[in-house]
Amino acid sequence: MAIDYQPKIVGFMCNWCSYAGADMAGTSRMTYPPNIRVIRVPCSARVDALFIVKCFQQGADGVLVSGCHPGDCHYSEGNYHARRRFALLRELLDFLGIEKERFWVEWVSASEGKRFSRLVSAFTDELSRMGPRNTWGNQVDTTDQGQG
Amino acid sequence: MARIIAKKDLASWLEELLKEHTVIAPTSVGEFTLFRPIITPEEIALDFDNTVLSPKEWFFPRAESLFTRDGGAEEPVPQPIDKLVIFGIRPCDAKGLTVLDKTLYSTPFDALYTQRRNQATLIGLACSKPGPQCFCTTMGSAPDDASNVDIMLTEVDDGYIVETVTEKGKALIAGALLSESKSPPPQVASPAVIEGITEEMPESARERYWSRLADRCLHCHICAFVCPTCYCTQDRQYDSQGRVEQLRCWYSCQGQGFTRIGGYTPNPTKTDRMRHRFYHKLPHFPDTQGSGYATCVGCGRCVTACPVNIDIREVIADTKQRQPV
Amino acid sequence: MIQQIKDKAKELLDSGAVSCVIGYERASDGLTARPLFVYETEDVEKLIFDETCTHNLVKYLLNIKDKPTAIVVKPCDARALNVLLGEKQHQREKVNIIGEACPGVVETSWNKKGDDLEARCQVCTQHTPPIYDFLVGEPIEEPSPPSTFSDVADFEGKSAAERASFWAEQFERCIRCYACRNVCPGCYCTECQVEQVNPEWVSIRLTPEENLMWHVMRAFHLAGRCIGCKECERVCPVNIPLSLLNRKLQQEVLALFDFQAGIDEDTPAPLATFKKDEKLGIGEWHE
Numbered sequence: 001m002a003i004d005y006q007p008k009i010v011g012f013m014c015n016w017c018s019y020a021g022a023d024m025a026g027t028s029r030m031t032y033p034p035n036i037r038v039i040r041v042p043c044s045a046r047v048d049a050l051f052i053v054k055c056f057q058q059g060a061d062g063v064l065v066s067g068c069h070p071g072d073c074h075y076s077e078g079n080y081h082a083r084r085r086f087a088l089l090r091e092l093l094d095f096l097g098i099e100k101e102r103f104w105v106e107w108v109s110a111s112e113g114k115r116f117s118r119l120v121s122a123f124t125d126e127l128s129r130m131g132p133r134n135t136w137g138n139q140v141d142t143t144d145q146g147q148g
Numbered sequence: 149m150a151r152i153i154a155k156k157d158l159a160s161w162l163e164e165l166l167k168e169h170t171v172i173a174p175t176s177v178g179e180f181t182l183f184r185p186i187i188t189p190e191e192i193a194l195d196f197d198n199t200v201l202s203p204k205e206w207f208f209p210r211a212e213s214l215f216t217r218d219g220g221a222e223e224p225v226p227q228p229i230d231k232l233v234i235f236g237i238r239p240c241d242a243k244g245l246t247v248l249d250k251t252l253y254s255t256p257f258d259a260l261y262t263q264r265r266n267q268a269t270l271i272g273l274a275c276s277k278p279g280p281q282c283f284c285t286t287m288g289s290a291p292d293d294a295s296n297v298d299i300m301l302t303e304v305d306d307g308y309i310v311e312t313v314t315e316k317g318k319a320l321i322a323g324a325l326l327s328e329s330k331s332p333p334p335q336v337a338s339p340a341v342i343e344g345i346t347e348e349m350p351e352s353a354r355e356r357y358w359s360r361l362a363d364r365c366l367h368c369h370i371c372a373f374v375c376p377t378c379y380c381t382q383d384r385q386y387d388s389q390g391r392v393e394q395l396r397c398w399y400s401c402q403g404q405g406f407t408r409i410g411g412y413t414p415n416p417t418k419t420d421r422m423r424h425r426f427y428h429k430l431p432h433f434p435d436t437q438g439s440g441y442a443t444c445v446g447c448g449r450c451v452t453a454c455p456v457n458i459d460i461r462e463v464i465a466d467t468k469q470r471q472p473v
Numbered sequence: 474m475i476q477q478i479k480d481k482a483k484e485l486l487d488s489g490a491v492s493c494v495i496g497y498e499r500a501s502d503g504l505t506a507r508p509l510f511v512y513e514t515e516d517v518e519k520l521i522f523d524e525t526c527t528h529n530l531v532k533y534l535l536n537i538k539d540k541p542t543a544i545v546v547k548p549c550d551a552r553a554l555n556v557l558l559g560e561k562q563h564q565r566e567k568v569n570i571i572g573e574a575c576p577g578v579v580e581t582s583w584n585k586k587g588d589d590l591e592a593r594c595q596v597c598t599q600h601t602p603p604i605y606d607f608l609v610g611e612p613i614e615e616p617s618p619p620s621t622f623s624d625v626a627d628f629e630g631k632s633a634a635e636r637a638s639f640w641a642e643q644f645e646r647c648i649r650c651y652a653c654r655n656v657c658p659g660c661y662c663t664e665c666q667v668e669q670v671n672p673e674w675v676s677i678r679l680t681p682e683e684n685l686m687w688h689v690m691r692a693f694h695l696a697g698r699c700i701g702c703k704e705c706e707r708v709c710p711v712n713i714p715l716s717l718l719n720r721k722l723q724q725e726v727l728a729l730f731d732f733q734a735g736i737d738e739d740t741p742a743p744l745a746t747f748k749k750d751e752k753l754g755i756g757e758w759h760e
Binding site for chain 2: 500501502505507508509510512528532533536582583584646648649650651652654655656668670673676677678679707708710711712
């Protein structure tokens with residue numbers, strides 16, 4: 001693909017662990033590619049399956065969901081539910097033509113700034129190699145909420 | 149002697165038309181037929197009763213942008229209205245467009261619909277035999293009814309008999325090569341007219357009748373969407389960074405919460421919605437406007453498509469009054 | 474067999490045990506079947522049961538929650554009922570289940586009846602309903618090969634780009650009639666997410682991506698709850714192979730969580746529970 005292809009990545013980070021870990025990467029001046037757009041959520045379980053599909057529909061080439069390590073969830077059980085949900089969703093997305101390698105779910109704790117920066121770097125490299133994702137049509141819907 | 153266009157000449161005429169018009173014709177999509185724009189005449193599939201969706205979607209799209217507005221200005225929707233030729237439209241569907249005109253082409257008219265209707269030419273295709281779901285003759289049409297098209301084609305052995313109905317049709321066929329027919333005239337089989345009841349259903353039985361019919365309804369939108377004359381819609385407004393767009397798409401009176409306003413729903417139960425639908429399709433316009441036509445054209449698509457077999461022909465037989473013998 | 478159903482229906486109505494019997498009658502084409510609601514004994518004669526009775530009638534039970542109702546179910550339909558009972562959408566005492574030992578049904582649409590059994594019936598391993606009050610028909614010996622997901626496996630053989638363009642082509646035809654949702658016993662939300670306007674999840678633009686959003690939404694809400702009756706595919710007016718999506722999720726739910734929906738009414742659905750130590754291929758990246 002073109003040398004200047006830049007994958008668009010959306011990252012859902014849980015407030016208590018992974019967002020803090022990402023923050024730590026930033027304050028410690030650890031570099032990682034700027035392709036990722038971070039969305040802070042209270043818990044990885046807040047991320048509805050449809051958010052992920054919507055990201056791909058709207059033009060994302062890769063989506064990363066990150067939360068607390070299993071056992072450490074701030075809300076006790078959120079990441080256990082998220083784990084099951086995303087295991088299923090990844091298979092379904094693959095079935096629809098979005099390869100499994102485009103959807104990563106990884107755990108990052110608040111002290112793992114270095115892990116975060118290496119994770120995002122690895123993800124961006126992988127997506128750069130893979131190229132743009134397959135689309136389901138030509139139009140990318142850029143409008144906001146509908147009012148009935 | 150009838151004038152015909154031979155089958156090979158039909159293809160060359162259509163190729164000429166394709167240079168300046170968008171030609172919409174029945175094409176095979178999987179196991180069924182749909183009206184789609186064609187690029188070459190070879191894509192046309194004429195071995196069909198009728199298409200799954202009616203050609204109304206080419207005048208009244210399933211979803212369309214009504215207008216967009218930036219800031220204070222109203223910019224026209226950048227929709228080129230193509231010069232359309234609808235090829236192979238059945239008499240029932242052509243009547244369906246005339247029925248839609250009563251609502252969408254009369255004041256206050258639908259601007260986009262009227263523009264499309266004005267720019268379009270209808271080339272009808274008479275039916276050689278009725279499908280098992282057809283009942284156009286009960287609804288005032290016929291398999292060879294040419295009153296709502298610009299040109300009517302009737303298939304014979306060596307081609308299609310050409311009947312020009314309007315000036316627009318005459319202008320369109322001017323470039324085609326016509327000849328005299330040597331085939332016997334076509335035999336047109338008509339569907340039998342549905343016999344109705346001789347005595348009106350008593351008031352006390354009506355609630356029960358509609359309730360029993362509505363029991364199995366799934367309240368999906370299939371009947372309204374396949375119907376050539378349904379026109380209910382829902383609108384949504386989208387705004388993004390100061391740009392407002394109004395989008396309109398088909399809706400169905402059978403959906404729950406249809407026309408709910410301020411918490412009040414005029415037809416709250418399935419029974420009410422079912423009765424509303426058949427009232428609207430059958431006696432409503434003759435009763436209220438004295439215009440004599442029902443909005444149902446007898447195409448039978450709802451009969452084929454309804455997943456639980458709610459059959460309008462049974463409703464007609466149970467509710468239509470005929471003179472006692 | 475049909476006489477047993479008629480007799481049972483008559484008995485239940487006469488005794489007042491139920492106010493309605495939901496079964497099948499002959500459709501207007503004289504060939505296929507359609508649902509029938511019997512309230513009076515004289516209508517019992519209209520009941521039929523044969524290979525054209527493809528419909529899953531369980532959805533209708535959700536409309537009659539206050540009065541006791543009897544329903545004729547095939548084994549697959551009975552699994553849907555188990556799912557609904559497990560989710561407390563109905564009460565067991567209010568449903569009188571007339572279960573059929575079912576040899577299989579054929580594909581039907583109006584005025585058309587297939588010759589072979591439906592694909593799902595050919596791999597069925599449960600010919601006797603898992604739940605019933607009265608069984609009609611002789612119990613059928615279960616075949617030994619387990620049900621396969623060969624249709625899913627075939628599809629997975631395609632490349633990612635082929636899969637994406639397949640679905641784009643299929644969903645271009647979707648007209649959002651929502652018949653798939655309305656016929657499904659698992660879809661019973663009073664306000665479906667697709668009709669929500671504030672926030673709007675799926676717009677009313679009829680493009681392949683928006684239509685795909687809708688179908689993925691529905692398939693995912695049914696993950697671990699779909700029992701594979703394929704009604705969604707039967708009712709679709711434009712023949713989109715919807716059940717492929719649900720079957721893929723059924724396959725994954727079986728592989729990841731060893732779970733099949735509707736076997737009994739007590740086991741909770743996989744997305745409502747978890748196991749602390751499971752990995753599921755998530756969170757295994759190492760530097």
